Amino acid sequence: MPVDSATENEVPPQPMGIVEQLVRDDSDRKRFLKMAGSAGAASFGAFVLAACGSSSSSSSSSTAAAPAATTSSSSANTNDIGILNYALTLEYLETEFYAKVIAAKLFSGSVGSLIKTFGAQEATHVAALTAAIKQLGGTPVAKVEGKFPITTAAATAELAYTVENLGASAYLGQAPLIQSKQVLAAALSIHSVEARHASTIGTLVKKSLTPDGAFAKPADMSEVLAAVKPFLA
Amino acid sequence: MSTQTQELMNPELAEVEVHGLTRASFMVRGALAAGAVYGVSAVTPFVSQALAAGGGGDAEILNFALTLEYLESAFYNEKGKTVGLSGQAKTYATDFGAQEAEHVKALTAAIKSLGGTPVAKPTFVFPVSNQSSFLALASTLENTGVGAYNGAAPKISSKEVLSEAGSIVQIEARHAAAINLLINKSPTPNGGFDKPLSEAQVLAAVKPLIKS
Numbered sequence: 291m292p293v294d295s296a297t298e299n300e301v302p303p304q305p306m307g308i309v310e311q312l313v314r315d316d317s318d319r320k321r322f323l324k325m326a327g328s329a330g331a332a333s334f335g336a337f338v339l340a341a342c343g344s345s346s347s348s349s350s351s352s353t354a355a356a357p358a359a360t361t362s363s364s365s366a367n368t369n370d371i372g373i374l375n376y377a378l379t380l381e382y383l384e385t386e387f388y389a390k391v392i393a394a395k396l397f398s399g400s401v402g403s404l405i406k407t408f409g410a411q412e413a414t415h416v417a418a419l420t421a422a423i424k425q426l427g428g429t430p431v432a433k434v435e436g437k438f439p440i441t442t443a444a445a446t447a448e449l450a451y452t453v454e455n456l457g458a459s460a461y462l463g464q465a466p467l468i469q470s471k472q473v474l475a476a477a478l479s480i481h482s483v484e485a486r487h488a489s490t491i492g493t494l495v496k497k498s499l500t501p502d503g504a505f506a507k508p509a510d511m512s513e514v515l516a517a518v519k520p521f522l523a
Numbered sequence: 524m525s526t527q528t529q530e531l532m533n534p535e536l537a538e539v540e541v542h543g544l545t546r547a548s549f550m551v552r553g554a555l556a557a558g559a560v561y562g563v564s565a566v567t568p569f570v571s572q573a574l575a576a577g578g579g580g581d582a583e584i585l586n587f588a589l590t591l592e593y594l595e596s597a598f599y600n601e602k603g604k605t606v607g608l609s610g611q612a613k614t615y616a617t618d619f620g621a622q623e624a625e626h627v628k629a630l631t632a633a634i635k636s637l638g639g640t641p642v643a644k645p646t647f648v649f650p651v652s653n654q655s656s657f658l659a660l661a662s663t664l665e666n667t668g669v670g671a672y673n674g675a676a677p678k679i680s681s682k683e684v685l686s687e688a689g690s691i692v693q694i695e696a697r698h699a700a701a702i703n704l705l706i707n708k709s710p711t712p713n714g715g716f717d718k719p720l721s722e723a724q725v726l727a728a729v730k731p732l733i734k735s
Contacts, residue, residue: 489697506693
């Protein structure tokens with residue numbers, strides 16, 4: 291466990307997670323769900339920040355929150371934090387992958403621009419997932435270091451195709467396991483972006499845009515972790 | 524209820540309240556609002572279908588998705604064959620159309636397995652006359668499809684139905700990115716996070732294409 295990451299991962303004491311608060315306060319939850327369904331909820335962070343703001347009025351009672359009343363939501367909370375940390379690990383790897391690809395200056399022009407855009411989007415996923423985990427009262431995992439065989443442009447584009455398809459199937463595999471509707475909505479908003487990346491890179495490497503056909507296949511955690519293991523430094 | 528009222532983007536639909544209504548009654552109201560614009564005669568079959576489709580819960584959500592898949596399938600498989608496509612556009616229309624047809628089949632079967640009644644295929648009108656306008660509408664339909672599934676998915680009760688919706692939305696997203704690239708639009712028009720769309724927003728986008 292790297293010592294230097296402990297500081298940045300330090301979470302301020304949070305007596306009660308968002309999910310618990312939402313379950314306790316039905317009007318907040320409805321407001322939240324409404325946001326999740328509106329075009330105004332532009333990002334994962336927006337969901338989280340809204341929850342933070344809307345729950346402040348209940349802070350007087352939060353320190354003494356009865357554990358008995360929140361047991362089931364705590365377990366749902368723990369479940370979702372675990373899934374978000376898993377997603378964060380994958381997003382860290384994707385972000386580092388794109389950073390190394392960009393540093394290698396393998397792509398220029400419109401392709402180079404797409405690679406930069408996708409790399410920046412993966413970084414926003416990292417930031418959003420980190421914020422969400424903290425808001426749920428969890429501790430974000432430390433940044434994982436990756437190692438990627440970045441050689442030729444062609445081979446690297448193929449690797450990007452593999453990485454993005456894996457990411458899309460990983461989110462798809464987790465979606466039914468997520469307990470909170472808000473976390474689910476946010477995960478789905480990332481899932482389809484990973485799919486857009488995978489398809490775009492598919493056009494570049496002349497591979498199938500829909501390698502699973504009309505119905506994308508989910509991948510469970512063990513499949514995904516086995517696939518990414520070679521990329522962990 | 525006022526805090527739960529969702530403002531609609533189309534002025535003619537602004538009076539419609541979304542929250543607190545079942546989806547079927549919402550669709551009826553949406554159709555009636557459309558009638559005020561497009562003429563009442565155009566509305567009746569749409570209304571009766573919405574009523575017949577009811578049933579509530581996941582089946583109702585899937586019927587909403589089925590309507591969108593019928594729309595996409597007809598667009599690629601019918602309009603796509605007559606509008607004079609060539610090259611990559613033709614390939615995409617053929618490939619994506621086949622996949623949308625599979626979505627129609629899968630959703631129809633899923634609705635039946637839930638004990639619901641699948642909506643009948645509506646009649647559509649596509650205001651496109653050449654490859655360029657075809658691809659522009661394809662982009663709208665695919666990107667709207669992504670937002671529609673992402674918006675509806677958290678309301679799904681069954682984990683199995685949610686998985687199926689997830690496996691379909693991922694395909695819609697792949698289609699959307701490819702079509703966008705082909706017409707020099709961003710493959711990620713919403714940035715790092717796709718925006719969920721409400722039923723009202725989706726209906727507002729597709730209603731002009733539904734003739735009956």
